[in-house]
Amino acid sequence: MKLYMTTMSGNSFKVRVLASILGVEVEEIHINWDDREHKSPAFLERNPRGQVPVMEIENRTFWDSTAHLVYLARAYSGEDWLPVDPLDMAEVMQWMSFAQDEVQFGLMWARGVTVYNRRPEAMQGYLDDSRTALEVLTWQLKKTGDWLALGRPTLAEISCYPYVKRAPEGDVPLEPWPEVRAWLARCEAITGWLPLDD
Numbered sequence: 001m002k003l004y005m006t007t008m009s010g011n012s013f014k015v016r017v018l019a020s021i022l023g024v025e026v027e028e029i030h031i032n033w034d035d036r037e038h039k040s041p042a043f044l045e046r047n048p049r050g051q052v053p054v055m056e057i058e059n060r061t062f063w064d065s066t067a068h069l070v071y072l073a074r075a076y077s078g079e080d081w082l083p084v085d086p087l088d089m090a091e092v093m094q095w096m097s098f099a100q101d102e103v104q105f106g107l108m109w110a111r112g113v114t115v116y117n118r119r120p121e122a123m124q125g126y127l128d129d130s131r132t133a134l135e136v137l138t139w140q141l142k143k144t145g146d147w148l149a150l151g152r153p154t155l156a157e158i159s160c161y162p163y164v165k166r167a168p169e170g171d172v173p174l175e176p177w178p179e180v181r182a183w184l185a186r187c188e189a190i191t192g193w194l195p196l197d198d
């Protein structure tokens with residue numbers, strides 16, 4: 001199994017941290033971000049979106065972290081991280097979808113402005129969506145007191161963690177969000193968790 005990635009990529013981190021937790025060996029292939037290797041014709045053959053992460057698994061190529069997480073969880077963790085009971089699966093997938101909506105289009109892209117100067121004119125919208133993301137997480141964590149779904153760590157945590165953790169890099173401080181900070185710490189205490197910028 002090959003993972004095309006960068007260490008700065010939060011979406012790549014999701015795959016790396018789940019593989020680490022599950023003890024699954026993945027060959028990490030570091031692409032050259034500064035040389036824009038992810039936009040090269042060879043890379044675009046793997047992922048027409050020109051993004052990392054990309055995984056090659058048994059001669060098939062997959063180009064979204066959600067697909068990678070679903071594969072790893074179902075192939076290597078039984079019912080633990082993504083159960084197949086329809087209601088339980090729906091509960092986890094709801095948070096994976098949220099990670100690709102408000103978390104990505106709020107928190108991740110706010111950081112895209114501050115770190116990469118990408119679409120600075122859109123910053124206010126990113127900050128509005130960031131606030132929604134943190135409000136929704138807080139709303140849920142106040143109810144559950146621990147995890148986002150099913151009363152245990154699942155793909156919901158893996159999907160939402162990286163760009164919530166990095167919120168301050170996008171000028172979104174986490175001090176006003178104590179439930180979210182406690183949840184980040186809970187994630188980091190999971191056996192096999194990795195430091196984000198390692």
Ligand SMILES: N[C@@H](CCC(=O)N[C@@H](CS)C(=O)NCC(=O)O)C(=O)O
Nearest residue numbers: 009010011050051052053064065066
């Ligand atoms: N939905 C995709 C998002 C992937 C993504 O946004 N990757 C970023 C790095 S974390 C990237 O490669 N950005 C380069 C670009 O969009 O041009 C996933 O979850 O894999």
